[in-house]
């Protein structure tokens with residue numbers, strides 16, 4: 001068992017921001033446990049002894065257990081958890097179905113809760129750890145014509161729990177932060193929507209995966225920063241433009 005090299009867990013890692021985060025942690029010399037429902041099928045990473053893939057829905061407690069067990073048994077520790085798995089269901093408030101609600105709650109809330117609980121247990125033994133959640137700037141900056149109410153009901157909870165968890169564990173060496181994103185060029189959005197999406201940012205363009213990765217790495221390294229919601233949104237949260 002190796003336990004000097006740091007270990008990161010990234011959920012929702014088969015594509016988009018999650019895959020970018022896995023590559024970045026590997027480049028920085030971390031071991032990485034990468035999860036998504038179909039990550040072994042997608043298998044987007046070069047084969048390496050430093051990456052372990054765990055299939056499974058992050059809303060299921062059994063997936064969280066498998067991820068954390070893999071990190072500890074294969075790599076011996078957990079230094080970083082990135083709660084990145086997410087889905088996007090924009091629609092008018094009155095059109096959200098019970099199924100939409102269930103999948104948003106499961107992916108975003110259960111998907112945060114189970115793996116974070118188990119990771120924090122391990123981090124408490126190590127007396128250190130960093131958690132970064134991925135949220136949206138729409139939580140505190142709703143935009144007319146972009147209806148996402150149930151989406152922000154769930155993502156907004158991540159912003160709230162970031163502060164609560166940061167306070168609960170600050171004295172025990174565990175930091176908890178969130179990046180609140182504008183619209184980022186990932187497979188989540190079809191290229192034909194880019195022209196409209198560009199306009200949702202004062203800087204006049206969409207964000208790139210690297211710009212999110214840079215912010216997550218900053219929070220991972222920022223040892224005096226906890227309970228922070230860092231907006232990575234081209235200025236959208238700052239006001240009206």
Ligand SMILES: NC(=O)c1ccc[n+]([C@@H]2O[C@H](COP(=O)([O-])OP(=O)(O)OC[C@H]3O[C@@H](n4cnc5c(N)ncnc54)[C@H](OP(=O)(O)O)[C@@H]3O)[C@@H](O)[C@H]2O)c1
Pocket residue numbers: 011012013014015016017018035036037038039042056057058059083084085086087088107111134135136137181182183184185186187188189
């Ligand atoms: N892109 C944006 O504009 C934007 C804006 C604000 C916030 N965000 C947030 O950023 C995060 C990453 O988004 P992205 O743009 O990179 O999305 P993406 O390209 O659609 O990728 C989403 C990832 O999550 C995985 N996933 C979805 N449901 C899952 C589940 N139940 N359990 C485990 N993995 C699951 C998917 O893989 P499988 O299908 O294999 O499970 C995939 O790897 C999400 O939390 C999203 O809400 C994105």
